[in-house]
Amino acid sequence: MSHCAKQAARFKPIRLVDMTTRLSQLFLRTLRDNPVDAEVASHRLLVRAGYIRRAAPGIYSWLPLGLNVLRRIEQVVREEMDAIGAQEVHFPALLPKEPYEASGRWKTYGDGIFVLGDRKSEEVEPRVRRPNYLLAPTHEEMFTLLVKDLYSSYKDLPVNLYQIQTKYRDEARPRAGLLRGREFIMKDSYSFAVTDEDQQAAYAAHRAAYIRIFERLGLPAVPVAADNGNMGGSASEEFLFPCEIGEDTFVESDGGYRANVEAVTSVPPEPVEYDDAPAAVVHHTPGTDTIETLVDAANADHGRQDRAWTAADTLKNVVVAVVTPEGERRVAVIAVPGDREVDLKRADATIGAKLGVAGEVSVEAAEAADLAKNPGLVRGYIGPGLSLEAPYLGAESATGIPYLADPRIVSGSRWITGANAQDQHVFGLVAGRDFTWDDTIESVVVRDGDPAPDGSGPLTTRRGIELGHIFMLGRYFSEVLDLKVLDENGKQSTVAMGSYGFGVTRAMAALVEANHDDKGIIWPSTVAPADVHLVATGKGSEVYEAAEKLASELDSAGLKVIYDDRPKVSPGVKFGDAELLGVPTIVVVGRGLSEGKIEVKDRRSGEAQNVALDDAVPHLIERAASLL
RNA sequence: CGGGAAGUAGUUCAGUUUGGUAGAGCGCUCGCUUUGGGAGCGAGAGGUCGCAGGUUCAAAUCCUGUCUUCCCGACCA
Structure with a gap:
């Protein structure tokens, strides 16, 4: 044993200084006014309480208290990742x-x-x-290349790797503080496997780990079925924290179905017999280039006996422009019931495949120029044509314009729709008899009351903050970056991947959204910057001496203490700051001291009780344990 | 990228209509008083009024241009 090693072996770590955070020393300035640029609660409170400061649009500096909470959140994530056997690495940003x-x-x-x-x-x-x-906005390439660099056999797999790293995205419009920034911290992990079983096991392990993480953080995030983008793969779920200010919209049923609106599928009605349906008739309908005017005109001039026409009786043909990865702009028409709106984002998810375009496409509303290039499209009077023999829309039709239909347009359904001539509409057009379409597409805005695809009841729409996204990546990256291993037959096998993201900084903001009141933040004890916020108030030196002693004892007992020892600060300010900072337990050493009492206050409920100073340490230890 | 709003002290804002020596609250410094709910009195520090050009004897204020920020939307595995 070397001399140094002997020295090291003799060294016993002792705690030289206590870890109490003294507000007289802490780098902190709380703000009484709300920052002018902060709209949402988490942004307002994190800035006011001195956790973060804006450095540039969508970019924040971390102050001591903020960094403390951030590290605690990271630690929860790290522990749960380690628990499923994922191994931490770190790539450059x-x-x-x-x-x-x-x-x-x-x-x-x-x-x-x-x-x-x-x-x-x-x-x-x-x-x-x-x-x-x-x-880097994310690190798929680096993870893939690292595995490729070191591994070449199926025996090495499966393997799960993760990192907690700062990511950069040049958001066109950063907003809401940490919720959508241009710099943010994300945990991203990737699973690499040869077999489907291994891949599914990795997915299931991550899913379970995420549920545990949210439980430990006290964040009621729920998994919802998601769209997996254009990267291929199968299973895909987002973890959304339901919240009014969330940017994602999802649906849920009482029966437990949950899906992002981009991923929800509609339930088509049963096909209808149409043997006895009368022939379609073209009517003159002047000035009816909107659904509303069309319905009015239909009821006024061509009313039916049993009931009035409604927008749901009309077939709306929406012209969209599909921009291919090469930048080519193609026109397509989407048919939806007239009482429905087209959600371009939903159309975006699948339209590329429907039109046979490879890669990522984007769908935009058609502009005047798009219509001008297709003189056959008469705005307000577009329709599929009058007969199957001579279709007007569709890849094989006269115009050659791709024609996609909502799944609700089933065989035998009857419609009022455009006759492709100014002021002309056709009534009683029967789907499957009079017109057809190239393919169906999910594109309409999902409404409250729509049925869940699994039969679990009517859907309601809600907003949520996306905190995690887990999905099977398939083999996109392993193909393009050539990640292959030899399988047990000695053949090259392309590795399947899974991708699992978790927004760490966003979770911190979500925690504040979920846990605050009009006075400030209320941290769950798992991530709070301290266990106890100790306030000394009073004129004599006795309160400060007693508080100092209590802080020291709590610290020795292993509790993290923030101690407001500021001598010339009035009690109101100290109480206000304690509530703003959000430590779950506030302890006041003040006027009760003469009777040997301190006050223990629950930040969330506001309930206070007097406790004998002599019992304070065990009482607070027990309380801290009960909060975890 | 479309629509809206705004740039004045560390911060939250007034002053701009009608051009005339740069203002307030909070915060900060010093002194005295005060100490259980954002204390009082007194004395201070702190600003090229986003930037550039123009009009004028004189511009935070009027004109032109420009930059930036925020909000709504579009976009965003």
């Missing part, structure tokens, strides 16, 4: 562009990433730097 070019994302991410050039990237003439690096 600053990355060369080559891996992203190889995966295609240097282009497809487009304006969404921060790019930059190093000194070698400078062109002599003109003297500009061309980007050859990026600040």
Whole structure:
């Protein structure tokens, strides 16, 4: 044993200083006014309470208390990841562009990433730097390449790797403080497996770990079925925290079905017999280029006996522009019941596949120029045509314009729709008899009351904050980056991947959204910056001496203490700050001291009780334990 | 990228209509008093009024341009 090792072996760590946070020393300034740029509660309170400061739009600096809470959240995530056998690694945030070019994302991410050039990237003439690096928005490429770098056998798999890392996205409009920033911290893990069983096991393990994480954090986030984007793969779920200010919309039924609106599927009605249906008739319907005017005109001039026409009797043909990855702009028509609106985001998810376009497409509302290029489309009077023999819309039709229909348009359903001529509509057009379509598409805005696809009852729509997303990535990245291992037959096998993201900074904001009142934050004890916020108030030196002693004893007992020892600060300010900062237990050493009592106050309920100073330490230890 | 609002002290804001020596609350510094719900009195520090140009004897204020920020929407595995 070396001399140094002997010295080290003799060294016994002792706690030289207590860990109590003294407000007289803490780098903190609480704000009485709400910051002008903060709208949502989490943003307002985290800034006011001195946890974070804005450094640039969507970019925040972390102050001591904020960093403390952030680290505690990270720790929960880390423990649960480790518990399922995932191993922590850490990649740079600053990355060369080559891996992203190889995966295609240097282009497809487009304006969404921060790019930059190093000194070698400078062109002599003109003297500009061309980007050859990026600040990573996520790290799929790096994880994939790292496994490729080191592993080459099926025997090495499965493996789960994760990191907790700062990510950068050039959000067009950062908002709501930590909820949508341009710099944020994310835990992202990836599973690598050869067999489907292993892949599903990794997915299930992550799903269970996420549920435990949310339980431990005290965040009632729920898994909802999600759209897995254009990366392929199968299972995909988001963990949403239901909250009015959330940017995601999801649906749920009483029976427990939950899905993001982008992923929900509609329940088509049964096909209808149409043998006895009368032939379709074209009527002159002047000035009816909207559904509303059309319904009015239909009831006024062509009313039916049994009931009035409604918007649901009309077939709305919505012209959209589909932009391909190459930038080509194609026109398509989507047919939906007239009482429904098209959700371009939902259409976006599947329209590429329906039209046979590879890669990521985007769907936009058609503009005047799009219509002008297709003179056959008469705005307000567009329809599929009058007969199957001569369809007007569809890939095989006269116009060749792709025609996609909502699943509610089933065989035998009867419609009032445009006759492709100014002021002309056709009544009694029967789906399947008079017209057909290239394919169906889920694209209408989901409404409250729509049935759940699994028969579990009517749906209601809610808003939520996306805190996690787990999904099977399939083999997209392993294909493009050539991650293969030898399988047991000695053949090259492309590795299947799973991707599991968790928004750490966003979870912190969500925690505040879920836990605050008009006075300030109310941290769950698992992430609170301390167990006890000790306030000394009174004029004599006795309260400070007693509080100091109590702080020291609590610290020795293993409780984390924030001690407000500021001598010239009035009681009102101290109470206000304690409530703003949000530590779950507030202890006041003050006027009760003469009777040997202190006050123990629950931050959440506001309930206070007097406790004998002599019993304070065990009482608070027990209380802290009961809160966990 | 479309629509709206706003840039004045660390911060929250007034002052701009009608051009005339830069203001208030909170915060900060010093002194005295005060100490269970954001204390009182007194004395201070702190601002190229986003930037550039123009009009004028004179511009925070009027004109032109420009930049930035925030909100709503679009976008966003």
